[in-house]
Amino acid sequence: MIKYLLGTVLLLLFCLNTHAQKLYSINGQVKDKKGETLPGAGIYLSGYTTATVTNQDGQFSLGKIKPGSYEVVVQMIGYLPYSKSVIISDQSVNISITLAENTIQLNEVVISADPNRAKNLKVFEDYFIGKTPNSAKCKILNPQVLYIKYDGDAKVLSVTTNEFLIVENKALGYRLKYMLNLFEYNYNTRIVYFSGLPVFEDLKGSGRKRKTWLANREIAYAGSPQHFFQSLYQNKVEENGFIIYKRIKTKNPNRPPDSYIYTTKERLLKKMHGSSMIGSVISDSLLLMQRLQDMPKEFTSLDMSGVATDTLVKSIYPNMKTINYKDELYVMYTKEEESIAYSNSGHYVMRPLTIPNYEISVVSMIKGPVSFYPNGAIHDSRAILFEGFWAYEKIGDMVPMDYIPMSKR
Structure with a gap:
């Protein structure tokens, strides 16, 4: 009976393991609006290095795909x-794709007539590609495809394109094709937001170059948001070098609301034309209002008791987990230290003297719950806001979603 039960258990484990490792494919056909098939169209998985081209009948197949949510990206001149x-759950998927002709031509006269284009393009490069050592080795190969607009009233810089933006990253050895949906930089809030679909291609290089690229990719991946959310999904946060605290913000009870301060200042200024005695009193009152305005709106404290991931993470849907929390997550990566370049970047997050020089990032939830996948991808990029190290690193330090660390190869 014991041997029989042991054999049953082993068979069950084998079946479960076989099921867990089962891979699927995304198949389809690409046509134009006239119904004619399009051979030679590039087919990609956003965020991955997986790619193929359509055959003479416009058909394609992307194989060896794990269950999950994907974006299929198609490019053709x-x-x-x-x-x-x-979405792949338990079977392969077939899709039909119809491409529309690109009738929009870039107006070079309009671009050359914009006196602020070079300045705005530099801002875009700084906040899209980043200012890290890896970012310094990146180059946009086709900046002419970018449509740049600055709203002077809202003080918001926005950038879009209807073609792939191509970025060559000589630090990590990738050519990145990025379908940029929207980039925004708000000068008032200093918040950067961009969304799009990245496609990775390996650059060709000598054995020595490839060895350097592999080492740089390993460093870029370690401690990244992708690494963190993968660890969170696998319940291996501490094992992979992360520690999570809570950063708590409380309102300053001694500071009145902005509405009260502004209204009071306007009222006092209107009375400023009275006698010198009254004017002196008003001046003192205005000075008091200014001091109140200069007071911090809130105080920040750090709860160092730690966050239990089993209470933070919920598993509701297959191949997807969610987090929902109050306050802010204070995430430390203990296997790397912050560099001097980062400390001088303006993204530095304050830490208690008892905490070593770990890489620190803060994750604020804008709209919860936040859903994420086994590969570390976040379902809605606008649902959370990064501060600290993760705000410092951008496209120039990005690796594909199918990147496998050296320790797991």
Whole structure:
């Protein structure tokens, strides 16, 4: 009986393991609006290095894909880029794709007539590619495809494109094709937001270059948001070098609301034309209002008791988990230290003297719950806001979602 039960258990484990490792494919056909098939169209998985091209019949197949949510991206000269969301659960998927002709031509006269284009392009490069050592080795190969607009009233810089933006990263050895949906930089809040669909291609290089690229990719991946959310999904946060605290913000009870301060200052200024005695009293009152205005709106404290991941993470849907929390997550990566370049970047997050020089990032939830996948991808990038090290690193330090660390190869 014991041997029989042991054999049953082993068979069950084998079946479960076989099921867990089962891979699927995304198949389809690409046509134009006239119904004619399009051979030679590039087919990509956003965020991955997986790619293929359509055959003479416009058909394609992307194989060896794990269950999850994906964005299929299609590129062909003369047609607008195309993307389609695909969810794989327990079977392969077939899709039909229709491309629209790209009839929009870039007006070079308008671009050359914009006196602020070079300045705005530099701001875009700084906040899209980043200012890290890896970012310094990146170059946008086709900046002419970018449509740049600055709203002077809202003080918001926005950038879009209807073609792939191509970035060559000589630090990590990638050519990145990025379908940029929207980039925004708010000069008032200093908040950067961008969304799009990245596609990775390996650069060609000598054995020595590839060895350098592999080492740089390993460093870029370690401690990144992708690494953190993968660890969170696998319940291996501490094992992989992360520690999570809570950063708590409380309102300053001694500071009145902005509405009260501004209203009071306006009222006092209107009375400023009275006698010198009254004017002196008003001046003192205005000075008091200014001091109140200069007071911090809130105080920040750090709860160092730690955050239990089993209470933070919920598993509701297959191949997807969610987090929902109050306050802010204070995430430390203990296997790397912050560099001098980062400390001088303006992204530095204050730490207690008892905490070593770990890389520190703060994750604020804008709209919860936040859903994420086994590969570390976040479902809605606008649902959370990064501060600290993760705000410092951008496209120039990004690796594909199918990147496998050296320790797991």
